[in-house]
Amino acid sequence: MGRVTARRPVIRVRDGAVSERPDTLVAEEPLEIRLNGSPLAITMRTPGDDFALAAGFLVSEGVLGAAEEVARIAYCAGNTPDGSNAYNVVDVRLATGVALPDITLERHVYTTSSCGLCGKASLDAVRTRTRWPSVVAASAPGSLGMEMLKELPDRLRREQRVFDSTGGLHGAALFTSDGELLDVREDVGRHNAVDKLVGRALQQGRLPLGDTLLLVSGRASFELAQKAVMAGIPTLAAVSAPSSLAVDLATETGLTLVGFLRGASMNVYAGAERISLYGAATRA
Template identity: 40%
Template sequence: MNLADIPLRPGGAELLPVRGVRARQAFDNRDWVAVEIPVALEFNGIAHAVMLATPTDLADFALGFALSEGILLARGELYGIEEEYGPEGITLKLEVASAAFARLRERRRSMAGRTGCGLCGTESLAHVARTLPALPPGSSLSKSAVARGMRELASLQVLQKVTGAVHAAAWCTAEGEALLVREDIGRHNALDKLVGALAKSTLAASTGFIAVTSRASFEMVQKTVAAGVPLLAAVSASTSMATAVAQETGLTLAGFVRGDDLVIYTHPGRLNGQPATA
C-alpha cells in the first residue's frame, strides 16, 4: 500500500492563512490545519460522551468506542448509526440492543473528552478499570514484523504528513503489513476508529498486532485487549498502570519502537517464538 493510493479523507484538514519565518525569511501563505470539533455520542437517544475529534471515519469511531468501552460486546449489538451535523458539532446517534443499553445505564459515565485525556468526567474510581478476559496465547510474532509495522504506519499517515498534528493507529499482520490505518487528533480516538474498522472487517484481530504513534497509556492497553489483539507496539513509553493491565491480561506490550529498537514491558515470550500466559 502506497501513500499516493490513499486519498486525504474529507473533513480531516482545512486550509487556513498562516504567517511565519523559515530560514530567516518571512512568509505569508495558506497551510493545512487538522480539523478538531466536538463529536457527541448518543445511545438510544441518551447522551453519553462528547469527544474532541477529527471528523473522519465517524462510523468506525462510534462502533470502536462502543466496543472498546464495553458498551457493546459484539458488533451485532449495534443496529444503526445516524450522523447529525449542527453548528456546534456532530452528534453520532447509535441504536443499540436493549442488553447493551442496560449495561450502559449500569456503568454510566459522563465523559467530557479532550485530545490528551480519555478518562475526563469518570464518576468514580471504580469506573476507571473494568474486568477484561485474558487474551489467548495465540501465535508468536517477530521483532522484525513489529519494526516493519511501525515503519508502514508512519508512511501511511496522510493527515499527519499534511498537518503535523494527528495521531494514528494501525492493525498489522503477523508479517508487519499495515492493512488498516486510522488517524485522529486524539490518540484514543484514532485507536477507537481502528477498533471499529477492524470489527467491520473480515480480518482475524488475534492474528496480528496494533501499532500506535503515542505512548502506551492504560486506556490504549485496555482498548487493545478489548479488541482481542495480542500485542500493542507504541512509538513512545508505557506507564505503570498500562504495564500492570498488560501483564494481567496476557498482552505483549512494546514501547519505544523506533527502527529495530524496542523495549518489551510484558510477555516477551510472544516475540521470541513462545506463547504468552496471563
C-alpha cells in the first residue's frame, strides 16, 4: 500500500543561509475506482482509507446508501507484472439486486486532488437523487451553539497529525450536533477527505448522518455541499469561503452552511435557524 508521506531533497533558504536537507511531503497518487469491474473514476489522493474513499465516492454518486449494498471492496489483482494486488486500483462489487443509476454507466472521470467531480453541477440532479431529503431539511431550531461551533476548527487542527509533518493536507471532521468528535480524515484533496469520512460511516452502518456537522479545513465548494446532502448531513461548516453554487444548493435542500468559521467569527449562508445565533452574540 502507498505511503502517506514521502521524503524529497530540498534547498532551504532561511535569513540568507542556504542548506540542503530532506523534506517530508504529503504523498499524492492516483486511485482508479471501478464499479463491478468497469472503470468509473480516477482521483488523485493521499494513500490510505482507499476502500472508505471508494465507498464514500459512491454515496455521493447516489449508488450506495447502506453497507449491505456492497458485496465486496478489494484492490485489483493482476495489474502488476507479478500478478499481485495493484494498490492504486479499487473495485467495488455491488450486492445482488442493487440498482445501478444510469449516470454512472456513462462516466469515466478524472479528478484532480483540488477539485471534486464537476459532471453533476446541477441542483436538480442532487435534489432528486438524495435518499434522505427529510433528514437534511428537518428543522432543529437552535440545536447548534455558537460556543461549540467556534471551538471546532482548533479541534480539527489538533487532530491533523499528518498535516503537522507536511503542512500539505486538508482535513475533514464529523461532529455530533453537541460537539462530540466522531471521526477525522486527512487527504491532499478536500473532497477525498470527506469521501473517506462518509465511506467509513457507510461501512459502519451509520448512514444517514442526521444530527451531525461536517467541518472542512478549506472552502465549501458545490461538491462538498453535495457530498454532505447525499450522506444526510444537515450542517456543513468551513474555515474559508463557500461558492455561490454551494449556497444555492444549501438553500434548496435545507442544508445549514457556515463559512469563515474562525474562532468567534462566522458567516451563516443558509439554514441559520439551526444555530443559536443571538444567545452568545449581539445583533448589529
